[in-house]
Amino acid sequence: MNLYTFASPVTFYHLAGKLIPWFTWSAILLTVVGLYLSFFVAPTDFQQSEAYRIIFIHVPAAWMSMFIYLVMAFWGAIGLAFNTRLSFMMARALAPTGAIFTFIALWTGAWWGKPMWGAWWVWDARLTSELILLFLYVGIIALWAAIDDIKRGDRAGALLTLIGAINIPIIYFSVKWWNTLHQGASISLTKAPSMAKIMLIGMLVMAIAAWFYTIAVALVRVRGIILERERQSEWVKEILERET
């Protein structure tokens, strides 16, 4: 019994089944604690009043949107290098959650931007890169959807994820540069105001909650993918018979 045992879909299916409740309940608990901290404990901001509280959702979502993409690229690279089926399944299971977090980050960013900047949208480097990240997620999901052959879809998606991962830093810096040339420094996101400790803690708790939620959802989804792909095998038939 070593780590490679869990690279087989059969063992991982059962392991994931055991892990899901833990991650789900931790995510729920942390979300409750995090929301309590953000809305009742954290003080009202001196400059931004109550509206700043949206960052407790916005910042974790933005972090997760980028982090999940990197994890997808990691699984894609592992899958391509070692030819492990489970890695590709993990990448597929993560993508929808990543796209949703990207969307949430953009949406809450707009809600925060309206009272703060007086505009729903500005062509700032971070906003624009986040939008392009959403395009990349959509492209990958669309590519998977268009390819019927599982093996080809897995590999094609992994290659696209990788070239996107190489491109994201370049996109970020190009957009940042473009923005400073075009717009002048009317709005600066980078001068981070010194944050009260309790605000930071609330944000971190929410980030860990988002993390656990992602793991739980990805595991549920990967279990579904495993069942779908292994539906011809004996052990899946046994499970299905037991459960119906």
Added chain:
Amino acid sequence: MHRFILAVLRRDLTLAARRRGDWLIAQFFFVMVASLFPLGVGPEPEMLARIGPGVLWVAATLASLLSLSRLFADDHHDGSLEHMVLSPEPTVLLVLGKSLAHWLIYCIPLLIIAPVLGIQFNLPWDAILVLEISLLLGTPILSLLGGVGAALTLGLRGGGVLLTLLILPLYVPALIFGAGAVDGVMAGTGAQAHLSLLGAFMVLSLMIAPWIAAAALRVSLE
């Protein structure tokens, strides 16, 4: 090694020369997209000069995308692509040769037409010169990254639209540096920084994109 690339190149150029309609369509597309903008936003010369670099770059990007879905598709259709991939020569060189041929057939003519459109958009001569340099440095990126997209979407239903969806986000840096260089000249800040970055991005694409496209091609043909 270079003989294989030359052979691929000669073959694609011969095919293009015998089907002249194909590459002319892309050029007319470029002209038409660029001509639609003055009709849409109004003919004031100052505004046209202001949006000109961006519009011409976007139009050039779209025109090169238009032809990309057929980069491998025709050869895939008649089966010759599989033979070329199965040949002992590395697939990377095949991809490199094909991307180079795409650049020569579809992007070099864009360079020839671009000054005319630049005059239409009321760009000064030094800006047109920089536009040419930026297109010269930037369009290889379009062909190289496009090769990845074409290989990934080979033989899929709705492959053309999907290709656009996959590749356009990756073109963003080329667009920004390319149009930014022309803007820089017109704003008086100089174009050198943008052009250097564009060149760096081109070299990076040249080093990475053919390998990924070759891997994608093998995946698609399995």
